[in-house]
Amino acid sequence: MNIFSGLHVGLRALETQRKSLDVTGHNIANANNEDYNKQRAVHKASYPYTAPGLSNHGGAGQFGTGVEIAEVERVKDQFINSQIFNETQTSGYWEEMQRGLEKVEYILNEPSDSGIDSAINQFWNSLQDLSNNPSDDAARNMVRENARNVIDSFQSVNNQLTDYKKSINENLSNAAADINNITKKMADLNKQIVSIKGSGQNPNDLLDQRDALYKDLSKLINVQSRQDAQGNLIVSTQGMQLVNGSDAYELAAKGNTDDNSIPRMEDKLIHTRTGTEIKPTNGKIAAWMDMRDEKLDFYAGRLNEMAKTMVTEFNKQHQAGYDANGVDGENFFKPIDSSSEQSAIAQLDLTAAIKDLENGLSKIAAGNKNIxxxxxxxxxxxxxxxxxxxxxxxxxxxxxxxxxxxxxxxxxxxxxxxxxxxxxxxxxxxxxxxxxxxxxxxxxxxxxxxxxxxxxxxxxxxxxxxxKAIGNGENANALANLFNSDEVIEGASLEGYFRTIVTSVGAESSRSQQMKNNQDVVLKQLQTLDRSISGVSLDEEMAKLIKYQQSYAAAAKYINKIEELLDSLMTIV
Structure with missing residues (x-):
């Protein structure tokens, strides 16, 4: 090792400390980037001179040649990272489920002065008034108008549930487009990452971008991934690949009919390459599908059963009474056609006889022959x-x-x-x-x-x-009792049955809120743990700045001393 070798040692030291300062500066610049994982310049001694042997002089042995950066390492705990991805899927599911049930609560709008329960109570009150004043046309008119209000309340709720169901299909179409956009970007990143890895470098920033995209994807749908030897991230869902190397396979939301004139109520998620339907089990899309195909159908079905029972029982009791002309009562509501494609709520209406402006009020059977x-x-x-x-x-x-x-x-x-x-x-x-x-x-x-x-x-x-023409009001009273008498529908009154629906929605909404809160806590803990390992600490980086700056200054002084030695040598020569 000669005097000129010292210049190389000093130069390597300057370059290594400068590059380390660059890495530190990059960390500081991304201190507020949530998707960024801090990087670390790993120093190692450069290849030394060989030990003494037959071809060289004896002496102390190997001489070091300085320092160099082995790699710029990405600080990441992959186990914690995978847990975050898994919990993100569950968090996305409960977030959307809670939002969906909250929407159903808003649609039912109970308790309130404008919901179904309030309309039923007003109808009940008007029937009670009619039982006390069966000859009063004003009381009869209030019965008819409040019956219309009950119909409007049922149909308003049903229409809102149907509109919400349609909006979920729009969400699915948008989510499919988002998934396709994410997987395409991941495929592009795979191509770049493989290329950079092939050159012996670490594509740390690109890996951060790919992880961020995978996290976004996990929030939408349950996915699994593995990394191959080249560095490609292969992503699949339910055994069907979404990303493989630089190739991305699209998803599409398709309805059960190609006829655009028919409302699409049950869009399915299709893997376009295989034509296979995908049924997500986690993530936002799974929550949307569960809400659309199970929750909304369940609650709409119970409301329809309630409406159907109300019409059947009310008509039956109405026929048991006398109208204002002393004639046996007929149907008050139009009978529900079970064979119709329309729901019971959609069919709700008063009969033409009751709606008749001239004689309709007299057709209300307030008197009762069953004393x-x-x-x-x-x-x-x-x-x-x-x-x-x-x-x-x-x-x-x-x-x-x-x-x-x-x-x-x-x-x-x-x-x-x-x-x-x-x-x-x-x-x-x-x-x-x-x-x-x-x-x-x-x-x-x-x-x-x-x-x-x-x-x-x-x-x-x-x-x-x-x-009987005036009636004793007993039948009006019996009609009113249908709404609060037990054993009308599934062992409950009509009003009690509706309150069961409302409380059921409330209980499910409360549970989903609790599950969402639990997932938020779990995810926050994992993210805090992840940031403690991979996040940028400004205090730590400032300490590194001082360390590398001091090392850089020392290396510069070392080179200066070597230069003085060279000057002395040249003076002697």
């Missing part, structure tokens, strides 16, 4: 008047004694004050009413030739009114 379970009244369509008290007592032997008193408490039937009529359970007793409203005789022919009939079922006492 009680123990006796049934049927005026057979006759226009009658009079208020009476019916009393049925046990006659023994499975038979009943029937007596009827007038409004003054006087015995009206049978005429003999000391007698009663003995009947069997289920017997129809046909009676006549004279012009004074007195019950004059019974008819036993059983062919509905009397003015009205009583069907005796059990013992009891109850006031009845023959003024």
């Amino acid at each position: 009680d379970t123990f006796v049934e009244l049927d005026t057979l369509g006759n226009n009658l008047s009079g208020n009476y008290q019916v009393e049925v007592t046990d006659a023994g032997g499975g038979q009943f004694d029937l007596t009827i008193n007038d409004s003054d408490g006087n015995k009206a039937y049978p005429p003999d004050p000391d007698s009663s009529v003995t009947v069997n359970p289920g017997d129809n007793v046909e009676l006549n009413v004279d012009v004074n409203g007195d019950i004059t005789a019974d008819i036993t022919a059983g062919i509905n030739t009397g003015d009205f009939t009583l069907t005796v079922n059990d013992t009891g006492k109850r006031n009845i009114s023959l003024d």
Whole structure:
């Protein structure tokens, strides 16, 4: 080793410290870049002179030739990195599921003054008012208008759920485009990374970009990856490749029909190269599909079942009463056609008779011929008047004694004050009413030739009114009771059933919020751990700046001393 070798040692030291300063500066510049992983210049001693041998002089042995940068290393814990990718998928799923259920809560809009529950309550109140004032046209009009309000509330919720379902298909189309854009960029990065690795360098910044893209991809859909010997990241989902080397394979959102005139309600995610449907199990897309195909269908289905039951039971009870003209009640709502492609809610409507502006109010059957379970009244369509008290007592032997008193408490039937009529359970007793409203005789022919009939079922006492044209309001009351009486639908009332739907959405939304919060905590912990290893610490980098600057200055002084030695040598020569 000669004096000129010292210049080479000094020069290598200057270059190494300068390049280390460049790496440090690059770290500082990216201190706020969340996708950046800090880099480190790895120093190593350059190849030394050989040890003494036959061809050279003896001495101390090998002499070092200085320092050089072995590599610019990317500081990264791949295990933590893979955990972040996995948790990002789950985080994306619960984030979108929570957002979706929150949207359903907003659509149901409960509790509020404008939702289905409020509309049902208003309808119930109007039926109660009608039961108290069956002859009041204003009360009848409120029943009809509030029925329309119930229909509008159901259909508004149903339309919003349908629109939300359609919007999810748009999300799928946009997500497929985003995935294709990401995978194309990853394929391009693969090509560059392989090229740089082939030249013996580390493409650290490109690797950071590729990891960031893979993280974005993981948030959308569940993916798996592996790195081959050349440095390519091969990405797949459900066994189908999305990226392989410099090749990217696209996904497409396709509907169940090519006819654009038919609404696309259930778009599928298709791998365009294989034509295979992809059913994501995690990530945002999985949440969208679960929301569209399971949650929305479930809640819309329950609302449809509720609407169908409401129409069926309400019409049945409405037919059991009398309208304002003394005619048996007909359907109030249009019957639901189960064979129709339209949902029950979409079919909700009042019958033409009820909607008729001129005569519709009179068609509302407020009066009830079913006075009680123990006796049934049927005026057979006759226009009658009079208020009476019916009393049925046990006659023994499975038979009943029937007596009827007038409004003054006087015995009206049978005429003999000391007698009663003995009947069997289920017997129809046909009676006549004279012009004074007195019950004059019974008819036993059983062919509905009397003015009205009583069907005796059990013992009891109850006031009845023959003024069925006005009605006693019992049927309006029975109609109101449909909304809060048990056993109407799945062991619950209509109102209770709806509240079950609302609370179910609320419970699922609360759970998804909790899961989202849990994932946020897990992901934050992993990211904090990752940043503690791979993130840029300005204090650490400033210390490195001082260290490399001092080393650079020392190397410069070393070269200066070698120069002084050379000057002394040249002076001697």
